[in-house]
Amino acid sequence: xxxxxxxxxxxxxxxxxxxxxxxxxxxxxxxxxxxxxxxxxxxxxxxxxxxxxxxxxxxxxxxxxxxxxxxxxxxxxxxxxxxxxxxxxxxxxxxxxxxxxxxxxxxxx
Amino acid sequence: xxxxxxxxxxxxxxxxxxxxxxxxxxxxxxxxxxxxxxxxxxxxxxxxxxxxxxxxxxxxxxxxxxxxxxxxxxxxxxxxxxxxxxxxxxxxxxxxxxxxxxxxxxxxxxxxxxxxxxxxxxxxxxxxxxxxxxxxxxxxxxxxxxxxxxxxxxxxxxxxxxxxxxxxxxxxxxxxxxxxxxxxxxxxxxxxxxxxxxxxxxxxxxxxxxxxxxxxxxxxxxxxxxxxxxxxxxxxxxxxxxxxxxxxxxxxxxxxxxxxxxxxxxxxxxxxxxxxxxxxxxxxxxxxxxxxxxxxxx
Numbered sequence: 212x213x214x215x216x217x218x219x220x221x222x223x224x225x226x227x228x229x230x231x232x233x234x235x236x237x238x239x240x241x242x243x244x245x246x247x248x249x250x251x252x253x254x255x256x257x258x259x260x261x262x263x264x265x266x267x268x269x270x271x272x273x274x275x276x277x278x279x280x281x282x283x284x285x286x287x288x289x290x291x292x293x294x295x296x297x298x299x300x301x302x303x304x305x306x307x308x309x310x311x312x313x314x315x316x317x318x319x320x
Numbered sequence: 321x322x323x324x325x326x327x328x329x330x331x332x333x334x335x336x337x338x339x340x341x342x343x344x345x346x347x348x349x350x351x352x353x354x355x356x357x358x359x360x361x362x363x364x365x366x367x368x369x370x371x372x373x374x375x376x377x378x379x380x381x382x383x384x385x386x387x388x389x390x391x392x393x394x395x396x397x398x399x400x401x402x403x404x405x406x407x408x409x410x411x412x413x414x415x416x417x418x419x420x421x422x423x424x425x426x427x428x429x430x431x432x433x434x435x436x437x438x439x440x441x442x443x444x445x446x447x448x449x450x451x452x453x454x455x456x457x458x459x460x461x462x463x464x465x466x467x468x469x470x471x472x473x474x475x476x477x478x479x480x481x482x483x484x485x486x487x488x489x490x491x492x493x494x495x496x497x498x499x500x501x502x503x504x505x506x507x508x509x510x511x512x513x514x515x516x517x518x519x520x521x522x523x524x525x526x527x528x529x530x531x532x533x534x535x536x537x538x539x540x541x542x543x544x545x546x547x548x549x550x551x552x553x554x555x556x557x558x559x560x561x562x563x564x565x566x567x568x569x570x571x572x573x574x575x576x577x578x579x580x581x582x583x584x585x586x587x588x589x590x591x592x593x594x595x596x597x598x599x600x601x602x603x604x605x606x607x608x609x610x611x612x613x614x615x616x617x618x
Contacts, residue, residue, distance in 0.1 A: 213491060213522035220408050228402060239408070246525055246551045294550045294584045302583045312408045319400040 217247055217312070218255035222265050225317050229264050236269045236318040244277040244293045244309035277309030333496055334485040335503050338471045346499065412526055415494035419501065419529025423512070429615035430512040431608070432530035434552060437518030439538040440562040442470045443595040445513055446477040452605055453478065456612050457510040461500040463492040463517045470515065480504060491522035494529055511612050520549040532611055538563040539570050543577035546584050553584040558591065558607060565594040
């Protein structure tokens, strides 16, 4: 259940930058291949945000689809898991999107 | 607290040295080990640090916002919106790199061992400590949710050990390892084997500052684990297939297991071992000693 640690890290990062201001919205990017469940982050975020300047802040999660480039034929491959196969048959893929795990921005009251 | 697995925020991490019984109890929300001073000042986080996990840093993060409220004004193109553009695990990553530097400065090879519970991590460590006694000084950080049972086993095998009890936590993070290392005080040139909490999911996300990562899979678990938990197999350098002495008694297609692991990670090395009978352990020791040599600049 690493989403709790993730949510804690999000709250810590925002508190550090909010300088005491009340945060009303936080925007995240979570990639489909990041091994993090957005719903679990949402649940844990509310728990972690309690009694901080982020309490009751809206959590906006932008989900980024997984994308890879085949190392053998350079074709683009859409991924829903960190493993997959190119149409050329190769599974030697370089993931180029979908591993994001970022706090993009936050909005103060 | 958490409905999925019962993780709790009112959590403590306990560090125990079984040889002295000395215990240190640290609340989870405590500041990281020796105050990592990451303030509002200039944010020296360039894209080129050698971290091994998968966070991407799409831009150079060099805007020098002043401390306190000042930076809010300078970084608010949309009124009260503050752009953070920060990897969520930045803090853990920074602490992991700090551990890496601490270890490198002492020429210590730290290896992170991960598996599901019962795959044989502790048994492999016991055998390794006994067999490599003459070659390298091994220290162990033992991660478990509860009990010091494994640390006792390691101590009996003859290695200095610190038990890290994560309470309800499901993985070791860089801060826990930093504290564990401080208590363990490994000697220069030693090897630190980090036995992570038994779990094929969460430990894959948390860099602890190790030099290399090993996933252990036993033949009693089912050969499709690499397909079920691809994240773990993707980030590991080596897969140990343990308990191969049981192969005649179980349905386990080792070739398929290896193919699935390579599908997740074409570069993963694979060794077949039995901590029980010592079969294949020489190759594992050779790999470990290579790691020790690399840490010593060899």
